[in-house]
Amino acid sequence: MKNSFRNGFHVLQPGFGPAAPAKTASDEVYPNAAHSYIAKEVAAKTFQDVNLCYQCGKCSAGCPVRDYMADSPNKVVRFVQLGLEQAALNSTTPWLCAGCLTCSTRCPNDFNLAKFMDAVREISIEKGVKTKEKEISSFHEAFLRQVRLFGRSYEAGLVADYKLNTLRLLQDVDSAPGMILKGKLSVLPHKVKDRKTIKNIFGKTTHKKKRNG
Amino acid sequence: MADAGLTYGYFPGCSQKGSAREYEMSLLKVAGKLGIDLKEIDDWSCCGATSAHATNHRLANALAMRNMLLAEQQGLETLVAPCAACFNRLITTKAECRNHPESKKDVEELLSASVSNTTSILNVIDLFDKASNGLIGSGRVRDMKGLKAACYYGCLLVRPPELIDTDDSEQPDSMERIVKATGADVVEWNYRTECCGAAHSISRRDIVVDLSKRIIDDALMHGANVIIVACPMCHTNLDMRQRVMRRMYPSHKEIPVLYLTELIGLSLGFTESELGIDLHYIRFNMPNEIMNQTAQA
Amino acid sequence: MDNKEKHIENGWEPKIVAFVCNWCTYAGADLAGTSRLKYPANMKIIRVMCSGAVDPVFILKAFERGADGVLVSGCHPNDCHYNAGNFHARRRWDLFHALLDFAGIEKERLQFSWISASEGKKFADVVTKITNDIKMIGPFKGYQEMNRQFTTEFPEQEKEKLVQQCTEAEAVNG
Amino acid sequence: MKIGVFICHCGENISRTVDCPRVAETCEKIPGVEFSIDYKYMCSDPGQKLIKDAVEIHKLDAIVVGSCSPNMHERTFRSAAVAAGINPFLVEIANLREHCSWVHEDVESATQKAIELVRMAVEKVKRDKPLSKIKVPVTKRVLVIGGGIAGIQAALDVANAGYDVVLVEKEPSIGGHMSQLSETFPTLDCSQCILTPRMVEVNQHPRIKLLTYSEVEKIEGFIGNFKATIRKKARHINEDICSGCGQCVSKCPIKKKAFSSFEEGLAYRPAVYIPFPQAVPNIPVIDESVCTYYRNGKCGMCVKACDRQAIDFDQKDTMMVADVGAVIVATGYKLYSIGKQPLGSKYKGYGEYGYGKYKDVIDGLQFERIASASGPTSGEIKRPSDGKEPKKIVFIQCVGSRDPAKGISYCSKICCMYTAKQAMLFRHKVHDGEAYVFYMDIRAGGKMYEEFVRRAIEEDHVNYIRGRVSRIYEENGKYIVKGEDTIAGVPVNIDADMVVLASAMIPHDNAPGLAQKVGIPYDKYGFYNESHPKLKPVESTTAGVFLAGACNAPRDIPESVAMASAAASKAIILFSSDSLEREPVVARVNEDLCAGCFYCRKVCPFGAVEVRDIKDMNGVVYKEVAYINQGVCQGCGTCTATCLSKSIELAGFNNEEIFAEIAAL
Numbered sequence A: 001m002k003n004s005f006r007n008g009f010h011v012l013q014p015g016f017g018p019a020a021p022a023k024t025a026s027d028e029v030y031p032n033a034a035h036s037y038i039a040k041e042v043a044a045k046t047f048q049d050v051n052l053c054y055q056c057g058k059c060s061a062g063c064p065v066r067d068y069m070a071d072s073p074n075k076v077v078r079f080v081q082l083g084l085e086q087a088a089l090n091s092t093t094p095w096l097c098a099g100c101l102t103c104s105t106r107c108p109n110d111f112n113l114a115k116f117m118d119a120v121r122e123i124s125i126e127k128g129v130k131t132k133e134k135e136i137s138s139f140h141e142a143f144l145r146q147v148r149l150f151g152r153s154y155e156a157g158l159v160a161d162y163k164l165n166t167l168r169l170l171q172d173v174d175s176a177p178g179m180i181l182k183g184k185l186s187v188l189p190h191k192v193k194d195r196k197t198i199k200n201i202f203g204k205t206t207h208k209k210k211r212n213g
Numbered sequence B: 001m002a003d004a005g006l007t008y009g010y011f012p013g014c015s016q017k018g019s020a021r022e023y024e025m026s027l028l029k030v031a032g033k034l035g036i037d038l039k040e041i042d043d044w045s046c047c048g049a050t051s052a053h054a055t056n057h058r059l060a061n062a063l064a065m066r067n068m069l070l071a072e073q074q075g076l077e078t079l080v081a082p083c084a085a086c087f088n089r090l091i092t093t094k095a096e097c098r099n100h101p102e103s104k105k106d107v108e109e110l111l112s113a114s115v116s117n118t119t120s121i122l123n124v125i126d127l128f129d130k131a132s133n134g135l136i137g138s139g140r141v142r143d144m145k146g147l148k149a150a151c152y153y154g155c156l157l158v159r160p161p162e163l164i165d166t167d168d169s170e171q172p173d174s175m176e177r178i179v180k181a182t183g184a185d186v187v188e189w190n191y192r193t194e195c196c197g198a199a200h201s202i203s204r205r206d207i208v209v210d211l212s213k214r215i216i217d218d219a220l221m222h223g224a225n226v227i228i229v230a231c232p233m234c235h236t237n238l239d240m241r242q243r244v245m246r247r248m249y250p251s252h253k254e255i256p257v258l259y260l261t262e263l264i265g266l267s268l269g270f271t272e273s274e275l276g277i278d279l280h281y282i283r284f285n286m287p288n289e290i291m292n293q294t295a296q297a
Numbered sequence C: 001m002d003n004k005e006k007h008i009e010n011g012w013e014p015k016i017v018a019f020v021c022n023w024c025t026y027a028g029a030d031l032a033g034t035s036r037l038k039y040p041a042n043m044k045i046i047r048v049m050c051s052g053a054v055d056p057v058f059i060l061k062a063f064e065r066g067a068d069g070v071l072v073s074g075c076h077p078n079d080c081h082y083n084a085g086n087f088h089a090r091r092r093w094d095l096f097h098a099l100l101d102f103a104g105i106e107k108e109r110l111q112f113s114w115i116s117a118s119e120g121k122k123f124a125d126v127v128t129k130i131t132n133d134i135k136m137i138g139p140f141k142g143y144q145e146m147n148r149q150f151t152t153e154f155p156e157q158e159k160e161k162l163v164q165q166c167t168e169a170e171a172v173n174g
Numbered sequence D: 001m002k003i004g005v006f007i008c009h010c011g012e013n014i015s016r017t018v019d020c021p022r023v024a025e026t027c028e029k030i031p032g033v034e035f036s037i038d039y040k041y042m043c044s045d046p047g048q049k050l051i052k053d054a055v056e057i058h059k060l061d062a063i064v065v066g067s068c069s070p071n072m073h074e075r076t077f078r079s080a081a082v083a084a085g086i087n088p089f090l091v092e093i094a095n096l097r098e099h100c101s102w103v104h105e106d107v108e109s110a111t112q113k114a115i116e117l118v119r120m121a122v123e124k125v126k127r128d129k130p131l132s133k134i135k136v137p138v139t140k141r142v143l144v145i146g147g148g149i150a151g152i153q154a155a156l157d158v159a160n161a162g163y164d165v166v167l168v169e170k171e172p173s174i175g176g177h178m179s180q181l182s183e184t185f186p187t188l189d190c191s192q193c194i195l196t197p198r199m200v201e202v203n204q205h206p207r208i209k210l211l212t213y214s215e216v217e218k219i220e221g222f223i224g225n226f227k228a229t230i231r232k233k234a235r236h237i238n239e240d241i242c243s244g245c246g247q248c249v250s251k252c253p254i255k256k257k258a259f260s261s262f263e264e265g266l267a268y269r270p271a272v273y274i275p276f277p278q279a280v281p282n283i284p285v286i287d288e289s290v291c292t293y294y295r296n297g298k299c300g301m302c303v304k305a306c307d308r309q310a311i312d313f314d315q316k317d318t319m320m321v322a323d324v325g326a327v328i329v330a331t332g333y334k335l336y337s338i339g340k341q342p343l344g345s346k347y348k349g350y351g352e353y354g355y356g357k358y359k360d361v362i363d364g365l366q367f368e369r370i371a372s373a374s375g376p377t378s379g380e381i382k383r384p385s386d387g388k389e390p391k392k393i394v395f396i397q398c399v400g401s402r403d404p405a406k407g408i409s410y411c412s413k414i415c416c417m418y419t420a421k422q423a424m425l426f427r428h429k430v431h432d433g434e435a436y437v438f439y440m441d442i443r444a445g446g447k448m449y450e451e452f453v454r455r456a457i458e459e460d461h462v463n464y465i466r467g468r469v470s471r472i473y474e475e476n477g478k479y480i481v482k483g484e485d486t487i488a489g490v491p492v493n494i495d496a497d498m499v500v501l502a503s504a505m506i507p508h509d510n511a512p513g514l515a516q517k518v519g520i521p522y523d524k525y526g527f528y529n530e531s532h533p534k535l536k537p538v539e540s541t542t543a544g545v546f547l548a549g550a551c552n553a554p555r556d557i558p559e560s561v562a563m564a565s566a567a568a569s570k571a572i573i574l575f576s577s578d579s580l581e582r583e584p585v586v587a588r589v590n591e592d593l594c595a596g597c598f599y600c601r602k603v604c605p606f607g608a609v610e611v612r613d614i615k616d617m618n619g620v621v622y623k624e625v626a627y628i629n630q631g632v633c634q635g636c637g638t639c640t641a642t643c644l645s646k647s648i649e650l651a652g653f654n655n656e657e658i659f660a661e662i663a664a665l
């Protein structure tokens, strides 16, 4: 704990436990909740206030990938409720989230947690925070590169691109050749005719790196 | 809904042209036989899939909406999206643009076009549920008795409940109704709506194999001899990934995974290769009861 | 041109009437007194049992009698001593604003607020605000004009229809 | 009319900023003012004497006092007026202290304002009419609706005060939910043991008329004068003859067709049945829907068994009317049905918990029956599916409650406590058993409540896990409960033998229907609204109708009983004199002007407006007009402002009076 002088009062700043990534700079730890950049940004992207979540944990209890996460999904929401931006953006939980909507469907207070995860992930990209789940982020990048180029996902290209970027050259050898034999992996991409529109969409939506708001 | 002789727009989605080739084959065969005309929208593009909405919300909206816009422009009021992920992307974007004018405006700017946002979206269960009693029943030439089917919805066919016309997102039974109409039995089991981890199929194969293995084991434990799916990603994870499971868990018991359309196709009398069933990794052997019927016929 | 200064130079003081309910706002005004809060002396209170009992005619009469502004104030929603009277008041007030608007009268002249028995401070603030608002827009000379409009330009039938519609809507929703 | 004006200095409180002598002088010049004076303390004895003397000397008809707020001394000056022979409603107060001297600083403008305030009061008093308090007669009998613990307590309190009570219960026996409970928190005393004596007392009390298997059809009238119509449903047993021997019950061949609702569906009951052994009255009913006689005219085993010839297949519903002066509503609650999307319910179900699909996933009341010594397992903890003793039970709190997504936002208030109780009972009965409780918060705000919960944790080693459960499914005869401990941030999956869901308390389905019959408002869930959440917790907004127990909001037994006694006292207060007196501030319709549009009727929050037929000389109705029941009207004046033809006057605040005040500005 450390003291800081704020608004004329000495405020005791709570420290957060070891489960929060070590990066959690203690400077960041003053909880300024709903006024924080991250809470506002999430609210804008998801059309919902993070304080809707009352931390019951039902989302985490039913999350299919919970066992692989260091921070439970509701804990990431808590980080944002507290304005702990670094903790939220450095957590791998949003990257591991499979977007299955189980949490959103069962949340007793109708908080759309899947959408929240999308928003946190997107903010971390905007802010240039590199996730430790490199494979997952590389996959998304590779996938979208195919779509940007061809308008559709080109599975052979995707696999090649992804493998080159992650250097996981051997992992899917068990399926790829089989797929080609079965005609499931076409050798050439299907291209969309109106690639101008696609290019345009990508051009206008690509994240420009934002500075800390 | 799916009255005979109707024309629907058809949004295949990328997998339908590649890894889920047999899904498209069987869908088109079955639809043709039941008098449902599926008209592929011209020049459709990827819905953006998980990767877009997971990382770039505006991009995801624009990619999904582009296809609904094409449908609108091509005079198709209803779109059938056989892939659960595409289906989910389309209904989610549609709802967001309906509820939040600012999102609609943004999408319209990105597409440089105005969108009326009225296209209705159907998944394959929707398409056949209503038609199942009459159509599948009457067109049926094989009774699929002997199959004990575990109907697997996965996550995106039943969620979010507010956007999906399902009786109960926790205990749905629309797929069971269709399966029963083919004469097959359904089993009660626990993992009908658990996620297989679809999005991480390539990037975190370890997770997907774990999740899929649990699903498969539960189906087997409840006496299933086939798993029925209605999504290319579910199929990849449950069918193709069994090869890894076999390597990792020597005791792994295999179970064939059929697309819902393949099962319907079989009951309507198509052969396994017409439906692309021979493209699966886990071989599907028709139970003898069914084979005998065919012999008699 | 700064209206306020002009009016003040003339030594003009606005006349303001407040219709307040017996249970909440009147008691709130008492509390402002017991707390010795200060506010301008321009407003005089007429006590009614419930803000729902404030007839639009009262307000017209007040303007007719030379009031420059009118305040209607009652209990907070759901706190009404009579359950729902303040909702009726609210709806009627909406209608009245429409009428004022039609007659081209500044809407600041008629204000509405919820002040509970414990909101002495709020009472003082509201009085101060409405007094300043009215000082800003100056004396109300428009009654004759308003009267003329209501009787000639605003056809009697139309007026009745409007009042009827509002009353019906109120009756149904009430 | 001669008016006297009295301006008070309040020591210096008023005179410091208001020039009182000048106010008095100026006001003397107002037409109608006969006499005007200022004085240091008007409320003091000499001040009051001053008024009395002035009335006598100047022959005054009405008075205006310029002093403190009417909330302070209106009563004082009205009494002074009465003593001087003036009607108390010909007194007006100008508030020169709270609304003037205390809030302004400038003497000149404050004095000006004071003069205007007095002038307004003078103009009003000129138009005031003498009024007298309204008297309404009172019927000293109470109707109690609902015979749970709340209704029982209220009935006994009223009856013991010496007044008659009619107690109407829709089930065949009184007792309500309390009769189903095993032991009760926070003392763990046996529910039946404390309840049964009271049920018997109700039955034997000479002043209580008990009508079970009966429902209220209609209530008319107003405070002090209600008329209730009650339907007594056919039991098909002649209550006057039946001795409650139970021969018929044991002979009835229908054994497994109908579930016992008292046992919460955990046991069957015959077609002729007594809901539970301690039922009051101890008289059976025949359930027509399963009885063979009603299906094909055969059987009649019960008739043969009954040596008193008490069975009466032809019995019909009967109607009776009761005149009562007050009504106490105590209809209690029911539990939210947890199953998959309950049909016709406005609440969503919990498909994810599998209630209704898995036999050993039960609700709180079912557990009470299993734990009750008189229940289907004689108090041994056994699970419904196979009768085995469960070793691991998971209790889940807040099922339905605090779950806006399913449609209920409120906290049911009792389930934290009964879950602790049930987990404790389980641990007492199954020593090697493990109990887990999933909770979001523990709400144990009551005397000895927190201590009770701590005891469950510290002494009985119940494992509390903070988090909501996501899903339950069956695997090899075990129920897999998927939860998360949000404190440790770890997933918690438990393989339980049985799961108990603490489901929300909700109002009965017909609660709004009854509310409309009785004329009381209810919230969006169907709980009946109290008149004021803090200061009038047992009054409904309809005068003479009181609320007790869980029909108002989730309540436990101590609160239900406290409310019941409070409601009974309110009724008894009402009966403390032969007629009711109330302020004469009520509305009255001018029948000649009334156009019969009845907008007033729609806006009146108290349902005071009635329809009256106006007949010509031949007795033919030629128009309908509004009529305001003076007993019901509370004097809010909403109708007066609504009436387009201005045919309604509110006594003491009529248009003329208010216009005069406006005019005096």
Ligand SMILES: Cc1cc2nc3c(=O)[nH]c(=O)nc-3n(C[C@H](O)[C@H](O)[C@H](O)COP(=O)(O)OP(=O)(O)OC[C@H]3O[C@@H](n4cnc5c(N)ncnc54)[C@H](O)[C@@H]3O)c2cc1C
Binding pocket: D145, D146, D147, D148, D149, D150, D151, D168, D169, D170, D171, D174, D175, D176, D177, D178, D181, D183, D184, D185, D186, D214, D215, D216, D330, D331, D332, D333, D334, D335, D364, D365, D368, D414, D418, D421, D508, D510, D514, D548, D549, D550, D551, D555, D556, D557, D558, D560
């Ligand atoms: C599982 C469980 C355990 C509990 N354990 C405890 C405990 O240990 N300690 C404790 O203090 N509290 C406990 N409670 C709470 C307790 O049950 C209630 O506080 C109490 O029963 C409320 O009494 P009541 O008379 O208001 O309502 P009820 O008991 O519901 O009685 C209402 C009566 O009105 C009748 N009725 C309903 N509608 C009509 C109608 N239209 N006309 C005529 N009659 C009608 C009903 O048939 C019923 O007899 C528990 C509750 C539950 C669910």
Ligand SMILES: Cc1cc2nc3c(=O)[nH]c(=O)nc-3n(C[C@H](O)[C@H](O)[C@H](O)COP(=O)(O)OP(=O)(O)OC[C@H]3O[C@@H](n4cnc5c(N)ncnc54)[C@H](O)[C@@H]3O)c2cc1C
Binding pocket: D534
């Ligand atoms: C900070 C705080 C905030 C609260 N906010 C709320 C709220 O928002 N809403 C709410 O409902 N409740 C609130 N409460 C609770 C509320 O104050 C109490 O419920 C309520 O005041 C209790 O009333 P009472 O008459 O029982 O006791 P008290 O208010 O304590 O009155 C007892 C009286 O008895 C007198 N007395 C004591 N001993 C003797 C004696 N021997 N002889 C003669 N007289 C004696 C005392 O002087 C006192 O006047 C709050 C309480 C606190 C502390």
Ligand code: SF4
Binding pocket: A052, A053, A054, A055, A056, A057, A058, A059, A060, A074, A077, A103, A106, A107, A108, A109, A110, A111, A113
């Ligand atoms: S289920 Fe909803 S309310 Fe509960 S912790 Fe998760 S997001 Fe928050």
Ligand code: SF4
Binding pocket: A059, A062, A063, A064, A065, A066, A073, A096, A097, A098, A099, A100, A101, A102, A103, A104, A113, A114, A117
């Ligand atoms: S959407 Fe993400 S966080 Fe929610 S349950 Fe699915 S995987 Fe878990």
Ligand code: SF4
Binding pocket: D008, D009, D010, D011, D040, D041, D042, D043, D044, D067, D068, D069, D072, D073, D097
């Ligand atoms: S009457 Fe009121 S103002 Fe006058 S002395 Fe008494 S308290 Fe003071």
Ligand code: SF4
Binding pocket: D251, D252, D253, D254, D270, D271, D272, D286, D290, D291, D292, D293, D294, D298, D299, D300, D301, D302, D303
């Ligand atoms: S007549 Fe009906 S109630 Fe009587 S014994 Fe037969 S079935 Fe039972």
Ligand code: SF4
Binding pocket: D237, D241, D242, D243, D244, D245, D246, D247, D248, D249, D283, D284, D305, D306, D307, D308, D309, D310, D311
């Ligand atoms: S009806 Fe007859 S047999 Fe039945 S309990 Fe009454 S007296 Fe006994």
Ligand code: SF4
Binding pocket: D397, D398, D399, D401, D402, D410, D411, D412, D413, D414, D415, D416, D417, D441, D442, D443, D502
């Ligand atoms: S009393 Fe406890 S268990 Fe019941 S709703 Fe409230 S917090 Fe939940």
Ligand code: SF4
Binding pocket: D589, D593, D594, D595, D596, D597, D598, D599, D600, D601, D625, D626, D642, D643, D644, D645, D646, D647, D648
């Ligand atoms: S609103 Fe006026 S005119 Fe209409 S019924 Fe009531 S009293 Fe009569």
Ligand code: SF4
Binding pocket: D586, D587, D603, D604, D605, D606, D607, D608, D609, D628, D632, D633, D634, D635, D636, D637, D638, D639, D640, D650
């Ligand atoms: S004054 Fe109020 S309570 Fe009385 S009749 Fe009119 S609206 Fe009803």
